[in-house]
Amino acid sequence: MSSAPEEISGKMVELLPRLRRFARSLSRNQHDADDLVQSAVERAWRHLDQLKPGANLGSWMFGIMKNAWIDDRRARSRRGEVALPDDSGEHPAVTPMDANTSLWSVSEAMDKLPEEQRLAVALVLVEGLSYKEASELLEIPMGTLTSRLARGRTALAAALGDAS
Amino acid sequence: MNPDDETLMAYADGELDAAQRAEIAAALEADPALAARVAKHRALRAKVADAFAPVLSQPVPESLRTAAAGTPAVAPAAADRARGNVVQFPTRGTRAPATTWRAREWFAMAASLVLGVLIAWRAFSPVNDPTLTASNGALVAHGSLAVALDGQLASNQASDAAVKIGLTFKARDGSYCRSFALRDGGITGLACRAGGEWHIPVTASADAAGGDIRPAATSVPPAVMQAIEARIAGDALNAPDETKARDAGWK
Numbered sequence: 001m002s003s004a005p006e007e008i009s010g011k012m013v014e015l016l017p018r019l020r021r022f023a024r025s026l027s028r029n030q031h032d033a034d035d036l037v038q039s040a041v042e043r044a045w046r047h048l049d050q051l052k053p054g055a056n057l058g059s060w061m062f063g064i065m066k067n068a069w070i071d072d073r074r075a076r077s078r079r080g081e082v083a084l085p086d087d088s089g090e091h092p093a094v095t096p097m098d099a100n101t102s103l104w105s106v107s108e109a110m111d112k113l114p115e116e117q118r119l120a121v122a123l124v125l126v127e128g129l130s131y132k133e134a135s136e137l138l139e140i141p142m143g144t145l146t147s148r149l150a151r152g153r154t155a156l157a158a159a160l161g162d163a164s
Numbered sequence: 165m166n167p168d169d170e171t172l173m174a175y176a177d178g179e180l181d182a183a184q185r186a187e188i189a190a191a192l193e194a195d196p197a198l199a200a201r202v203a204k205h206r207a208l209r210a211k212v213a214d215a216f217a218p219v220l221s222q223p224v225p226e227s228l229r230t231a232a233a234g235t236p237a238v239a240p241a242a243a244d245r246a247r248g249n250v251v252q253f254p255t256r257g258t259r260a261p262a263t264t265w266r267a268r269e270w271f272a273m274a275a276s277l278v279l280g281v282l283i284a285w286r287a288f289s290p291v292n293d294p295t296l297t298a299s300n301g302a303l304v305a306h307g308s309l310a311v312a313l314d315g316q317l318a319s320n321q322a323s324d325a326a327v328k329i330g331l332t333f334k335a336r337d338g339s340y341c342r343s344f345a346l347r348d349g350g351i352t353g354l355a356c357r358a359g360g361e362w363h364i365p366v367t368a369s370a371d372a373a374g375g376d377i378r379p380a381a382t383s384v385p386p387a388v389m390q391a392i393e394a395r396i397a398g399d400a401l402n403a404p405d406e407t408k409a410r411d412a413g414w415k
Contacts, residue, residue, distance in 0.1 A: 017306065033303065147170065
């Protein structure tokens with residue numbers, strides 16, 4: 001039974017909170033994260049015919065988001081844009097909801113990770129995927145996923161003052 | 165034995181098979197330094213997960229909802245059920261082909277009650293924070309309920325929290341289950357971990373509760389307690405084990 005567009009539509013809206021969280025863990029602030037979600041859902045609707053029958057919409061969307069994020073980074077680097085240094089002291093994108101500042105500090109630490117480590121950390125630690133799920137989504141062997149995750153964690157722990 | 169850091173990490177994440185897990189558990193008992201490394205892995209995981217968890221309950225911008233809907237949104241059929249009493253939902257695992265009349269009818273009845281409960285709960289939730297959604301025949305926790313189930317500890321929660329966690333325990337199938345109560349709406353239910361989500365096999369109206377059955381639980385209606393008894397393997401988790409299970413991502 002293939003999903004009718006209306007059904008996909010409802011499921012896609014339901015996925016938004018998780019897509020936003022995944023995007024937030026890949027972005028410097030919520031504004032960039034929401035741009036990423038926007039471009040991922042637009043891509044998804046354009047390529048809906050590529051969603052295999054019976055495939056999990058969530059996994060498919062996470063994959064699209066990952067690709068959109070990587071493409072965006074490539075495009076920025078081609079345009080010669082560099083990541084803006086955060087020299088403003090107070091982070092402008094931090095809303096009162098982030099009052100405990102842990103979102104800010106963890107996000108800053110994530111931002112310094114190499115792309116592939118950041119994806120591994122985002123999928124496993126933030127989104128709670130199993131190693132198997134994450135490795136399938138990233139299309140890498142489990143051992144590769146494990147070592148990227150371990151290196152990412154080591155770097156994060158150092159950046160966050162050993163995270164205790 | 166001197167397990168490498170990746171193995172300790174996988175242990176902390178609940179990714180090892182039973183034999184490896186037993187081996188590492190024994191090594192941890194013998195070596196506090198190893199145990200401390202595992203604890204660090206778990207603490208970091210919890211820190212990162214907790215940092216981004218609030219995003220789940222933030223309002224979703226309307227522009228994103230429109231883009232995600234893709235086509236004009238289809239309004240769900242209105243059903244005028246104010247409150248479901250006791251509903252047992254089929255889980256994905258037990259979903260049998262609906263070949264008998266009884267199964268079909270039962271499924272249809274459950275589905276209509278799901279809708280009733282959904283509407284009742286949505287009525288009590290902020291518009292952008294649906295607490296529950298139906299997915300492939302299972303009721304799945306979302307929004308603030310999912311956030312609470314993911315991260316909130318029964319041993320450390322505000323007395324006026326929107327979601328109160330009751331018992332946390334390991335089910336016979338090895339998954340974690342947690343009972344919960346919603347402050348608004350008077351609904352109590354059980355959530356069990358399946359495929360990285362919290363499925364809700366049972367909910368009941370909390371005002372049907374027969375008082376505290378267990379000291380650690382919030383007031384648990386008999387139907388929820390029966391669902392707990394039917395699943396629980398051993399005892400409910402104590403506070404340190406609850407923390408450990410949370411930090412390991414409920415795996």
